[in-house]
Amino acid sequence: MAVNHYENFPVASILLPKRLRRAVEIIYHFARQADDFADEGDLQNEERFTALDSFRNELKRIAANExxxxxxxxxxxxxxxxxxxxxxLFHDLLDAFSQDVLKKRYANFDELLNYCSRSANPVGRLLLHLYEEATPPNLKYSDAICTSLQLINFWQDVTKDYAIDRIYLPQDEMAHFGVTEAHVADSRVDKEWQQLMQFQVQRTRDLMRSGAPLGSILTGRIGIEMRLIIAGGNRILDKLEAVQYDMFRQRPMLRPFDWVIMLGKSAPFSF
Known part of the structure; x- marks a missing residue:
């Protein structure tokens, strides 16, 4: 996923089989454009909905064999x-982007998971269909990985999201740890903030671990791709911990040396 929701999307990766690269690129461009309708520029909300509806109408033409x-x-x-x-799955993505236009806060983690089930999980499911590996267990593993990647992106981009008046941290959990929106507005990293983010990062890591068997189930270059994606997500979580959850001043990003570490951790998993 190259930016925003798609920072870990394997666009035209050299690890993808050549026969699938065009399909992955097309899916990416669909998701990227739709995401931009919801996020980018100075469009009014009605204009954003109109643009997203134009995509829905195109999907309806496809469904009608037009x-x-x-x-x-x-x-x-x-x-x-x-x-x-x-x-x-394409409609699910559009529904998530439409939700982004109006919904700026999430009352609890269940609401956030519901959003991820439409904003992130469809991408993994589409890839499994491309790989001809869309079995029920694989879909479940993929959902865990994709939701984890979406959450990681939220934790990376607290500042960026707040700039467009979005906070993805569950409000009930913020209150439980004594964190308010002032923490985000002021880039405040105190004990309360660190405890909240430690909780979020650990839960995200556990969720990623629950999906990790997919990296061994998928074989060949696709399996290597998946294991690298998992390792990359975990590496970002490591970096969040290393900066003591001060993503305000030190947004964690993958750098060249990180790929060396990730490759070392991308041998087939043992379970």
Missing amino acids: TPLTPLFQDLADIIARHQLPLQ
Whole structure:
């Protein structure tokens, strides 16, 4: 996922089989453009919804076996037919981006998980369909990995999200640890903030671990790709801990040396 929601998206990775790279790129461009409709520029909310609805209408044309109006969706129709991709997963992504336009706070973790089930999990499910590995156990593992990656992105981007009036930290958990929105507004890293973020990071790490068997189930280059994605997410969590959860001043990012560490941790897992 290259930016925002898609910082860990394996776009045209050299590890992806060549036969799948075009399909992955098309899915990425769909998600990237739709995400931009919800986030970027100075559009009014109604304009954002109109743009997202234009994507929904194109999906309806595909469902009706009609020719889409735009090149992106003509390409999308081709890969959907070629790989028998579920249309609902694309609708789920659009629903999540529409939610981003209006919903700025999350009362509890269940609300956040519900959002992740539409903003992140469809991407992993689409990839499994492309790989022809979309078994029920694999889908469950993938959901855990994708939700973890989405949460990691939230914890990285607390400052960036607050700049557009979004806080993804569950409000009930903020209150439990004595954290208020003033902590975010003031970039305040005190004991209360560190305890809250320690809790979030550990839960995210546990969730990632629950999906990690997928890295061994998938074989060949696809398996290596998945293990690198998992290692990358865990590396960001390590960096958050290392800076004592001060992502305000030291946003954790993957750098060249991190890839050496990640490669070392990407041997097939043993369970």
